[in-house]
Amino acid sequence: MPDPTSPRTPETETADEAPTNAAAATDEQRADGTVEPEVTEPAAPADRTAELEAAVADLRDRFLRSHAEMENLRRRTEREVQDARKYALTAFARDLLSVADNLRRTLESSGSAGEAAKPLVEGVELTERELLKTLDKHGVAKLDPKGQPFDPNFHQAMFEAPDPSVPNGTVVQVVQDGYVIGDRLLRPAMVGVARGGPKPGSAEAAPAEPKAGVDRTA
Known part of the structure; x- marks a missing residue:
């Protein structure tokens, strides 16, 4: 046991304070053991939901645009295919028109033919009817504009004739x-x-018939 009369040195002061510090540390450990540690979770950004909604809206808009473009492409392709089928014979049909013209000229010039030429004329008429029927089967029709109002979309004026x-x-x-x-x-x-008759649409003019006048009786 140290002598109380002996002078105090730093070593003796440290030795005296050690039990006190150990007791304080024990009390702090007991106090820490009664407190539950706080559990902290990383907080999500406040605008995360808005960001996801914007991304979904953008993807939806892109999908709708792509769908509309594909639908337009499908319709355009179908229309082009239909037109190709419908008008594929345009060049060939145009070349056949000269054959129809020659048959018509033959019939018009056969008016003075005698009875001996009658079978030949009937054969030409039958050939013309068959040709026109075949052309009509493939969508080609002859115009019948006589008596119709002049339509620059279908007619080409060659001359004017006075006819009131x-x-x-x-x-x-x-x-x-x-x-x-x-x-x-x-x-x-x-x-x-x-030329010279009443103006179309006036009270004196006869009722106008449909334009162009497609002849499908052949």
């Missing part, structure tokens, strides 16, 4: 037949147009 008995601008003569394929003009009809 019909409205002004009425087709009074067909010089060369015109043809259409589907709803497209294959060849315009060369026509003569009346």
Whole structure:
């Protein structure tokens, strides 16, 4: 046991304070053992939900745009295929029109033929009817503009003829037949147009018939 009368040195002070520090440390450990540690979780960004919603909206917009483009492409492709099928014979049909013209000229010039040529004329008429029927089967129809108002979309005026008995601008003569394929003009009809009659639409003018006048009776 240290002598109380002996002088205190740093070594003796440290030895005296050690039990006190050990007791304080023990009390702190007991206190720490009664407190539950706080569990902290990483907080999600406040705008994460808005960011995800914006990404979903952007993807939805892209999907709708792509779907609309594909639908337009499908419709355009279908229309092009239909047009290709419908108008594939345009060049071939145009070449056949000269055959129809020659048959018509033969019939028009056979008016003075005698009875001996009658079977030949009937054969030419039958051939012309079969040709026109075949053309009509493939969508080619002959225009019948005589008596119709002149339509620059289907007719080509070759001359004007004074005729006050019909409205002004009425087709009074067909010089060369015109043809259409589907709803497209294959060849315009060369026509003569009346001049000097009442204006179309006036009270004196006769009621106008449908334009172009497609002949499908052949």
